[in-house]
Amino acid sequence: MKAVVSINSGSSSIKFALFTLEDGRSPTLSAGGKIERIGIAPRIAIRTADGGVIHDHDWVDGAALSHAELLDYLIAWATTHLEGREVIGIGHRVVHGGMEFAAPRLVDRALLDKLDALCALAPLHQPHNLAAIRAIAILRPDIPQVACFDTAFHHDKPEIASRLALPRALHDQGIRRYGFHGLSYEYIVHRLTHIDPPLARGRVIAAHLGNGASLCAIRDGRSIDTTMGFTALDGLMMGTRCGAIDPGVVLHLQTHMGMSAQAVEDMLYRQSGLLGVSGVSSDMRTLSDSTDPHAEEAISLFAWRAAKEAGALAASLGGLDGIVFTAGIGEHHADIRSRICRQLAWLGIELDESANSANQPVISTPGSQVTVRVIPTDEERMIALHIMNLLLGDAA
């Protein structure tokens, strides 16, 4: 049986999925799983498509385990469990595709060199994405690999949403707003076209709230603006990232507080966000269970910032027909969704609190001017569809 494998290395997790190509067109999930809480207390869970447990493992003292070590574990596990399937392609989420890549690409050495040059712009992601590709190229050089870019979905957004108010020459050199989480947004559009075609043609804010978090303003299925910019540091407050801050703070830290560029990078990417404000954890589940008042302050700031930026994107869209919540927090955290929607009530949003508490697919009231949906994202399926498109021609 022919199969494809998707690998999605996020900042705090590695998600992976094996899809068989039964009818040669649409991918059927065979097994999938994730290693999550990387850097805290990693655990791996692998399940069949119907939820049957294939493998579970907790690394209790595993805070120091790197993405690379955990990936090695995963590859070793997969090699002994893939027998009987002919893997025709392996696809990867690659966070930064820079100015050049507007669509998935087959991986070769020249591509890897170009993507290496973008590592500094996505230090929490790109090195892991490329390390996974290289590790697999050594083990299975016979299997084609496909790079699917998080930036691609935003590539053709309007010029005005791409430009920073900096000297023009910098824009021409690539210092511009790219946007990320594109595979997730593309999947949301793909799902909306099936489940709610009128909304898919309308003005939608998709809220990808995970360890990394961003919003995307989507009109008629296309990105027209988004909260992340040149890097995945901009926009919303995140697990360990600060989101948008006054650039004067960075200058002050370096010039007056003697911090090196490396120390500032570490603070903005790894020590800020929910972790920095709470002093407790970067993980929303842990914060929600905590009685520390700083944990509550971090949760409030997260929701307030998300609602505020959603207001800005509603202005980019010139009005709003729908909001879609997705990713770890967006899919599961009813209280955060409720806080965000209450702050956006002036846009005509009326939440059905009981539907929201039950994580229903539609969580707005029938009379709400704005439809609010919860759609589990599936970046792995989007990657599988891209592999098939690239290697086999059109997929369903």
Ligand SMILES: Nc1ncnc2c1ncn2[C@@H]1O[C@H](COP(=O)(O)OP(=O)(O)O)[C@@H](O)[C@H]1O
């Ligand atoms: N059931 C849940 N309830 C509340 N928050 C959750 C739940 N499941 C996951 N989360 C939160 O989602 C975030 C991770 O999101 P995810 O999309 O998996 O991350 P990544 O950006 O690494 O892909 C964490 O803050 C985690 O606490």
Ligand SMILES: CC(=O)OP(=O)(O)O
């Ligand atoms: C781009 C980004 O922030 O990704 P993640 O949410 O996986 O960290």
Ligand SMILES: [Mg+2]
């Ligand atoms: Mg993610």
